[in-house]
Amino acid sequence: MTQRGPKATAERNRTLDLASALVRGAVAAGLGLGSLTVLVMVVWISSPYPDSGPGGVLRAAAGVWLLAHGAGLVRPDTLSGVPAPVSMVPLLLVLGPVWLAHRAARDAAEPEEGRPGPSRAGAFCAVTAGYLLVVAGAAACARGGSLRPDPDTLVFPVALVVAGAAAAGVWTAAGRPFGPLPSWSPLVLQEATARTLFRDRAEAACRSAAAGVTVLLGGGALLVAVALGRNAGAAQDAFLGLAGDWSGRFAVLLLAASLVPNAALWGAAYGLGPGFALGTGATATPLGLDGTPAVPRFPLLAAVPDQGPGSLLNGAALAVPVAAALAVAWFTARRAAPADAPRAQAWSTRETVRVALLAALGCAAGTALLTAVAGGPLGTGALREFGPVWWLAGPAALMWTAGIGVPAALLLRLWRLRTQGWAWRRDVPEADVPPAAARAAAASTARATATATAVEAEAGRKAEVTAEAVVGRRRRWWAPWRGRGGAAGAAGDAARGGGAAAAAASSVPAPGTAPDAAPDAPVGAVGPGTGRGDAGFEPYDFLPTDPWHENDFREARWASLKRGSGGLMADFATDPGDPADPADPADPADSAFPTGPAGPADPAGSAGPADCAAGRRAPDPDRPGPTP
Numbered sequence: 001m002t003q004r005g006p007k008a009t010a011e012r013n014r015t016l017d018l019a020s021a022l023v024r025g026a027v028a029a030g031l032g033l034g035s036l037t038v039l040v041m042v043v044w045i046s047s048p049y050p051d052s053g054p055g056g057v058l059r060a061a062a063g064v065w066l067l068a069h070g071a072g073l074v075r076p077d078t079l080s081g082v083p084a085p086v087s088m089v090p091l092l093l094v095l096g097p098v099w100l101a102h103r104a105a106r107d108a109a110e111p112e113e114g115r116p117g118p119s120r121a122g123a124f125c126a127v128t129a130g131y132l133l134v135v136a137g138a139a140a141c142a143r144g145g146s147l148r149p150d151p152d153t154l155v156f157p158v159a160l161v162v163a164g165a166a167a168a169g170v171w172t173a174a175g176r177p178f179g180p181l182p183s184w185s186p187l188v189l190q191e192a193t194a195r196t197l198f199r200d201r202a203e204a205a206c207r208s209a210a211a212g213v214t215v216l217l218g219g220g221a222l223l224v225a226v227a228l229g230r231n232a233g234a235a236q237d238a239f240l241g242l243a244g245d246w247s248g249r250f251a252v253l254l255l256a257a258s259l260v261p262n263a264a265l266w267g268a269a270y271g272l273g274p275g276f277a278l279g280t281g282a283t284a285t286p287l288g289l290d291g292t293p294a295v296p297r298f299p300l301l302a303a304v305p306d307q308g309p310g311s312l313l314n315g316a317a318l319a320v321p322v323a324a325a326l327a328v329a330w331f332t333a334r335r336a337a338p339a340d341a342p343r344a345q346a347w348s349t350r351e352t353v354r355v356a357l358l359a360a361l362g363c364a365a366g367t368a369l370l371t372a373v374a375g376g377p378l379g380t381g382a383l384r385e386f387g388p389v390w391w392l393a394g395p396a397a398l399m400w401t402a403g404i405g406v407p408a409a410l411l412l413r414l415w416r417l418r419t420q421g422w423a424w425r426r427d428v429p430e431a432d433v434p435p436a437a438a439r440a441a442a443a444s445t446a447r448a449t450a451t452a453t454a455v456e457a458e459a460g461r462k463a464e465v466t467a468e469a470v471v472g473r474r475r476r477w478w479a480p481w482r483g484r485g486g487a488a489g490a491a492g493d494a495a496r497g498g499g500a501a502a503a504a505a506s507s508v509p510a511p512g513t514a515p516d517a518a519p520d521a522p523v524g525a526v527g528p529g530t531g532r533g534d535a536g537f538e539p540y541d542f543l544p545t546d547p548w549h550e551n552d553f554r555e556a557r558w559a560s561l562k563r564g565s566g567g568l569m570a571d572f573a574t575d576p577g578d579p580a581d582p583a584d585p586a587d588p589a590d591s592a593f594p595t596g597p598a599g600p601a602d603p604a605g606s607a608g609p610a611d612c613a614a615g616r617r618a619p620d621p622d623r624p625g626p627t628p
Contacts, residue, residue: 025130059145105169209362219320220267271320333412368394
């Protein structure tokens with residue numbers, strides 16, 4: 001009565017896993033909220049003149065934690081009496097909550113040792129629900145504080161940020177797979193994502209776009225650092241004027257550090273051209289600062305350029321998007337023409353352009369998304385617009401990276417393929433070469449070897465055209481062993497034998513070779529001037545059945561063998577029904593090359609040693625007509 005069946009145990013384990021995932025999400029949110037609350041409490045305790053009690057500090061900490069998720073805050077206590085919105089998100093504070101939600105979902109989706117873990121959808125929903133429960137509690141706590149959350153922003157973007165971080169954690173726990181798209185997606189996209197080539201190109205485009213965004217951020221941070229160095233005195237005066245005690249200065253320093261990523265994005269938007277807004281009546285661009293800026297007294301804002309037209313030094317900021325475009329081109333060219341791969345694996349010009357354009361589009365989308373959260377209103381009136389405009393920064397990034405990145409990627413690709421030494425820095429194993437490239441390389445090597453051997457053994461002799469070219473068939477995947485007695489093996493035997501033996505061996509046409517082809521030609525060759533020497537040409541593996549046994553072809557074939565035998569072959573009847581010449585029964589031609597289905601050397605009709613050496617197969621009893 002106390003034992004449980006397997007089904008009940010599985011259901012119980014699944015319920016426990018979902019409950020554990022729910023707790024993990026709540027704990028992750030609690031850790032982020034608790035860490036920020038401790039920091040705010042330390043600043044409040046160290047302040048000599050606090051203006052609120054512990055309850056107000058807790059409400060302010062909850063509001064700042066919600067602001068780190070993208071929620072909009074409202075400051076009701078203003079001099080004008082009108083509530084002022086605060087929507088600029090300190091991007092450095094976003095890293096903590098996003099990382100905690102990501103790690104909680106990853107740990108919840110990973111199976112424990114000894115039993116399977118919960119489903120991916122269940123882990124995602126449970127972690128997101130647990131995290132959002134704490135978010136709702138923090139919003140209710142901060143409702144009566146000095147920074148009240150806007151209820152409309154709790155769904156978007158707070159819930160979207162939490163769900164995105166949890167989904168990334170579940171995806172990481174699953175090994176970052178690229179599975180098939182859902183059934184409701186377009187069929188074209190489903191077919192494209194099912195191809196490995198498409199995934200490789202998409203991965204290359206994403207890496208190039210990430211490199212471009214990173215260079216934009218680094219260049220923007222460099223611009224801000226240079227501007228702060230030039231205006232170090234103004235930045236120091238603003239820092240010392242905001243607070244007179246060390247606890248206040250420590251709080252200002254923490255706030256400035258949390259806004260450093262925002263300043264880097266402002267610098268990137270300034271270098272791209274659209275610049276950023278300093279209120280409703282002023283815009284800063286490399287061409288100059290127009291209007292009257294409404295700039296609060298803050299250390300980072302000391303990097304804002306002076307009013308008036310821009311100088312040559314301000315125009316130097318345009319080097320930031322150029323560097324980002326070159327980074328996109330470099331990362332694209334590295335995948336288009338790898339240094340450790342053969343030239344056959346290099347991308348075509350169209351593929352390189354396509355991937356570079358996708359990378360430019362991804363860089364523009366990432367820039368627009370980051371600049372959208374880097375700014376925001378800081379009040380009413382002139383401070384309604386503050387920071388870069390995302391719908392201008394995104395298209396500007398697209399024009400820079402596409403206009404410079406695509407031609408640069410093509411030039412870098414050509415430069416990396418300028419010599420064979422660059423494209424073959426190491427010996428690539430044969431398994432790494434694509435099948436088409438391997439077949440082309442093998443055919444080219446066989447043709448070169450056969451040509452060199454034919455020139456050495458049959459110099460000065462001109463082949464006579466005696467019959468029509470025989471058209472072969474492509475090699476079948478179910479019989480890959482057919483047609484392997486090609487030109488390479490015959491050429492090697494001829495080179496080792498030398499002299500007359502080489503000439504005799506080269507005069508025997510290999511299977512799949514037309515009678516008018518040159519001696520020692522590759523299998524399936526039609527002739528020296530037929531244009532069959534292309535790299536993509538595949539030799540034929542067997543001959544057609546009907547034309548091969550016609551009398552004209554037999555006469556031409558045996559006449560060619562007789563000419564190449566050097567007088568060793570005796571006369572024989574051209575009629576397939578006539579017996580061989582009985583005057584010379586020990587003739588090597590009669591024993592090695594029987595004229596009927598069963599020759600004197602092999603009454604059973606099987607292929608003799610010479611047949612095997614020449615690459616012919618055993619006769620098929622079901623096939624009509626004699627086999628040579």
